Amino acid sequence: MKTYIGVDLGGTNVRVAKVDEEGNILQIVKEPTEVAQGTEHVINKIISMIEKIDGYADCEGIGMGVPGPVNTIEGKMVLATNLPGFEGFPIAKTISDHFHMPTFVDNDVNVAGMGEAMLGAGKGLPVVYYVTISTGIGGALVVNQRVVAGKNGHAGEVANIIIDRNREKVNYLNVGAVENEASGTAITRKGKAIFGDDKIRHAGDVFDLAREGNEKALKLCDEVAYDLAVMFSAIAHVVDPYVFVVGGGVMKGKDVFFDKMEAYYRTMIHKGMQTVEFKEAQLEEPGIVGAAMLPRSYVDKENI
Amino acid sequence: MKTYIGVDLGGTNVRVAKVDEEGNILQIVKEPTEVAQGTEHVINKIISMIEKIDGYADCEGIGMGVPGPVNTIEGKMVLATNLPGFEGFPIAKTISDHFHMPTFVDNDVNVAGMGEAMLGAGKGLPVVYYVTISTGIGGALVVNQRVVAGKNGHAGEVANIIIDRNREKVNYLNVGAVENEASGTAITRKGKAIFGDDKIRHAGDVFDLAREGNEKALKLCDEVAYDLAVMFSAIAHVVDPYVFVVGGGVMKGKDVFFDKMEAYYRTMIHKGMQTVEFKEAQLEEPGIVGAAMLPRSYVDKENI
Known part of the structure; x- marks a missing residue:
């Protein structure tokens, strides 16, 4: 071998x-x-x-x-x-x-x-879009088991996609950039603003509150789900992948936001695109x- | 040959x-x-x-x-x-x-x-994103002179990308879909709403008013330019093309909106992505x- x-x-x-x-x-x-x-x-x-x-x-x-x-x-x-x-x-x-x-x-x-396109959740599929939702948000386009890195190696810099232009400026990224609204860092920031610094150390604490049925936490997760759906729908309309492979630490909270995300996503894409699946990263x-x-x-x- | x-x-x-x-x-x-x-x-x-x-x-x-x-x-x-x-x-x-x-x-x-990637404005470049702005808006991803059509042939259906979720529902497309805000049809619709049905028959009439210095027409072109820039920036963050090749009838008005569009676009992408060029379709x-x-x-x- x-x-x-x-x-x-x-x-x-x-x-x-x-x-x-x-x-x-x-x-x-x-x-x-x-x-x-x-x-x-x-x-x-x-x-x-x-x-x-x-x-x-x-x-x-x-x-x-x-x-x-x-x-x-x-x-x-x-x-x-x-x-x-x-x-x-x-x-x-x-x-x-x-x-x-x-x-x-x-x-x-x-x-x-x-790796995911060749050996993991997207194994053998012609067009795989990998998205990692962690401290930040990153992506990768893999066509026929080869990465499309783009002219400046910036293909997949989906963190900077504008999911809602009516937000506040957070940092150097675009106003309403998905990373500032739905990454682990963003969930932590928003959680702290609602529940205070002592209750929220990281995104996992927001997910725990949502699991307990806390309405404000559920609402925050719902908003994050919607924001992510806008990003995924933008990607889908650009490349129509066979599969989205999703990884990153925020997926530890997938039980509280991912089904919502996918439901919103499916309202944002054409009927003919509904066969595209989401799979969790495997490697x-x-x-x-x-x-x-x-x-x-x-x-x-x-x-x- | x-x-x-x-x-x-x-x-x-x-x-x-x-x-x-x-x-x-x-x-x-x-x-x-x-x-x-x-x-x-x-x-x-x-x-x-x-x-x-x-x-x-x-x-x-x-x-x-x-x-x-x-x-x-x-x-x-x-x-x-x-x-x-x-x-x-x-x-x-x-x-x-x-x-x-x-x-x-x-x-x-x-x-x-x-055609544009193989023989026209994107000739020989590894990643070309073609966008046509006409009655509707369409796109195509071409990697190494081969179209990436996607799982359902919907790659390039950029018309449905959400450029501002705070708009009105127009048709079956997403609320704030770029085609409903910045296509020829959209420019005509918005122009009619401002200037009346008799003054505006098509997008070209709005461009003519802008060329005459009409402030409302200039403002409309400016908004269209911004909306298109949000779409182009989303595409760029997904695939980082070597070039955007832009065609379609709306480009007849490029003198009144395209420089503005590109200027907005350049504020919406990373510093390392600024070398990406816009070229008009040639074929x-x-x-x-x-x-x-x-x-x-x-x-x-x-x-x-």
Whole structure:
């Protein structure tokens, strides 16, 4: 069975794994990123971590997920807020020059989306749209098991979609951007405004209140459901995916908002689009398994 | 040079043409559709029209554009409001069985988008989003010179994207759907409400008043520009295209609304996405040339 190296490069930790074509993690190593010590230090660390993997040289290629938009053709980050120094740095070329193996880089959400499209909840479907609802909201478009990253690596930046222009300005995102109205951070912020800082530490506390039947919490969940539905309907009208694969920590509250969301969504799309399904993300380690699938997507397409 | 048969099947007329790989129309025939006489009549008509084309048997394949969403894998229309009887009819298979040539069907907007991506304003770019602003609003996603039609052929049904949920219900589309707020029909409706039925016959009359400096007309164009910008920004965050190719009759008024639209749009997208360009559609006959490019897209990909 073919194997691939997956690298999950985060602001805090780097993880490197050997993954087979069924998505099984055969070996994994983890170290702190230490980005403050410079890009060269981080790259050397990744190289030495890959060299710790048994039989790394027999893998088909290397895939890396990074936190931020990527120019996938050049293999460089376009914006690297959590990895200072990496903006414009030729990550793929540097790693590929060292190992003489095909090396690909994409952002962590795209990589997770591709993992889901190739091995998880969207397995084998021609058009998969992955959405993660967590602290923030991210998305990824995967067509024929290949990520469509877009010109600037910004495909899937659905956080900034305007779901209601009549809201308050929260931050640099658009007024009424879905991330400011329906992400984990937004649910926490709105929950605090209603119930106070002491009662709400995170979105889960709002969900718990809703589960207890608290009317204000139920109303907040209902509003979040509607806001998310507007976002999903916008995406659906742009690409009409075979499936929406939805992941992220906010899905821990799916029992209190997801059915409502889907019901609203179904009122916002054409009759002919009703067959599109929502599925929960399945992969336990989408970041690293998805990264490992990058070379499979780009080199081994006949393998799928 | 390779040649292809393009069929533009509309509710009123059918046009069949022989098109070369540079998009030149070498021969064209046109007849009334006569859809009231049944699907078999229309299909037989198309077959005999193709047989009128010199050297039709030497063409590489047949591509058809039809008015409505298509299941491109099955080659059938999903919805055929303007072609009663064609919903679910195996158009591609019937034509292909007769000629023993690869035959593909897609909706007319997707076909036009592919023409623009392959030969027109988006030529050679990896991700092209085509938008036509006419009586209605339609779109098409073209990735690597192939249309992404979606599960139900509804990719590109951007008309139904909600650009402001605080509007009035107009028709079966969503409240605040962009087509009801910024299409030619919408501009006409809003113009009539402001200036009266006698002054406004179509959107062009509103644009003329704006050109004369009429403040109410300028305000209406400004609102339309903003509404369109919200739609374009939603699309951009979903797919981050290399280019938006914009066509349709409303572009005759581009001098009074398009710069405003683009300026609003640029405030609604991330800094890293600013390189995306808007280009006006270039093909004179996108419907028929785009249709002819379907077999080229699906069969002759090495040819591109």
